[in-house]
Amino acid sequence: MKGSNSGSFRYFRYFYSKLRYKVFVALILSLAVGVLDGFGLAMFLPLLQMVGGEDATASGEGLGGMEFLVSGLDSIGVTLTLHSVLIMILIFFVFKGVMKFCQGYYNVLTQQYFIRKLRLQNAKMLGNFSYKSFVTLDSGMIQNTMGGEMGRVSTAFKNYFSAIQSGVLVAVYLGLAIITNFQFAILVAIGGGLSNLVYNRIYKKTKQTSKKITKGGHVYQGLLIQNVAFFKYLKATGLMDLFYAKMKSAIEYIESSNRKIGFYNSLVVAAREPLVITVVVLVILIQVNVFSQNIGAIVLSLLFFYRSLNSLVELQNHWNNFLNVTGSLDNVIAFGEQLKKAQDSNGIEPYTNLNRTIDLENVSYGYNGENVINNLNLVIDSKSTVAFVGESGSGKTTLVNLIVGLFYPDSGEVKIDGVNIKNLKKETYQSKIGYISQDPVIFNDSIFNNISGWAEKTPENINRFWNALEKAAIEDFVRTLPEQEKTLLGNNGIQVSGGQKQRLAIARELYKNIDILVMDEATSALDSETEKIIQENIDHLKGKLTILIIAHRLSTIKTSDKIILLKNGEIEDQGSYRELISGSKRFNKMVQMQEI
Incomplete structure (x- = not known):
């Protein structure tokens, strides 16, 4: 040797x-x-x-x-x-x-x-x-x-x-x-x-x-x-x-x-x-x-x-x-x-509920030495609905990722009810977050396990399961299946259509006991009728959850409490839909061109 x-x-x-x-x-x-x-x-x-x-x-x-x-x-x-x-x-x-x-x-x-x-x-x-x-x-x-x-x-x-x-x-x-x-x-x-x-x-x-x-x-x-x-x-x-x-x-x-x-x-x-x-x-x-x-x-x-x-x-x-x-x-x-x-750091302070605000103070974040978010300040009130708009690369998704703790700012602080997000026990915080993306996550398992997160089949959980399906406008479809909630969805949901996958993903988040709901282009794969039904159900959650929306389609942000207009990682303008229509030329133009 x-x-x-x-x-x-x-x-x-x-x-x-x-x-x-x-x-x-x-x-x-x-x-x-x-x-x-x-x-x-x-x-x-x-x-x-x-x-x-x-x-x-x-x-x-x-x-x-x-x-x-x-x-x-x-x-x-x-x-x-x-x-x-x-x-x-x-x-x-x-x-x-x-x-x-x-x-x-x-x-x-x-x-x-x-x-x-x-x-x-x-x-x-x-x-x-x-x-x-x-x-x-x-x-x-x-x-x-x-x-x-x-x-x-x-x-x-x-x-x-x-x-x-x-x-x-x-x-x-x-x-x-x-x-x-x-x-x-x-x-x-x-x-x-x-x-x-x-x-x-x-x-x-x-x-x-x-x-x-x-x-x-x-x-x-x-x-x-x-x-x-x-x-x-x-x-x-x-x-x-x-x-x-x-x-x-x-x-x-x-x-x-x-x-x-x-x-x-x-x-x-x-x-x-x-x-x-x-x-x-x-x-x-x-x-x-x-x-x-x-x-x-x-x-x-x-x-x-x-x-x-x-x-x-x-x-x-x-x-x-x-x-x-x-x-x-x-x-x-x-x-x-x-x-x-490259292990994530974890705080020691347990998170229970969002009671007051999410504060971003002088937050900057970048990739490969180039900032995507630049010295940004923002306050999001608890149980408000906030939409983030802007062209591709403006920092919308990165900003939301910072809020949900997928990564920490290079400088500045993200505070949850006054506590630096770095000091929170991450699992207690992120377990209270619902995340619905443009590409729905479907596990190779039954519909019930996909929605409930492998919960025990108690009468209470089964009732929550069907309520979540109803709110996501997919209950009728599941009822027609021979195996109903026991139906296996296959690898990445190959057994169902793109729109059905999206609705199942939405139902999963509605099933959970969450504080914050993130919708990242969540209804972009749906037809107009289904989108309208889901939007109405999500509107019913207004005032009950803190809802963060990243979207290009006007229908998903029109009723938001606040719209944040981003450009090059900075807040160009913010306000309600009516305030931005009357006060922001770029937002007005985007609406007219139906870019959001």
């Missing part, structure tokens, strides 16, 4: 940060397996000394430094007869089997614990990820990292710790070898070092290819998301074949990289046995011809040698398998760090 020590220790620190003491329990179990196996093997040499007869006894002669094992047994009154040696061999290997089971099952439990913890941590951090940072991320990268990459990280974890455990066994056998015969230890070190040279080049190639697989996975997942999201457009415009060509290229890139990984893995597996046998033969020749040792005297050394070399090759195999997926592990680590660096 030349050249990878600093990297492998970095991975160890990462795994340790998630597992803590569990790492060392796994290593102790591996140590126990190796020691018990070594003791069991050592007992075969006394067994060979008793070849002369059933009643023969044995001594520790020929065990070298391992003679302490026989001396220890003798000190507790165990004489090495055929029966006692066989029993001791059985005891050592039974206990080794027990430890091996504990090691294997503990590895499974630890692996599942690690992946569960990693998934939960990333899901939690993604949920608390800064909205400003989120909009700059590639959706394909998020899906690939949170989905397919987790399986590869699980494989990385398994092979990394299998490699370490194999390393522990190598160390145990080398330790026993040093105790038994120092010359043997030197030969093992030389043999292991030479065999490691064969693998180093393969390791480097494997790691490079693993990174390519991760990169290809991001691209493919991104294209897959777009294929589903834009399926109708691609189908209707004849672009599906061209898009398929892009997906084909991404798939072939991944397939080519996986093929290379398979080649390197096959090479590692194929080289294992010849390397082991080659070093075994060389050691025997050196022990007999150079050190003039009898074959019988080197049997125990051979057993330890073969065991240690097998463990070394196992280590190399696991390490190569680990390198196969290091690209995924590096990606998940980097993704976690990215999420961690």
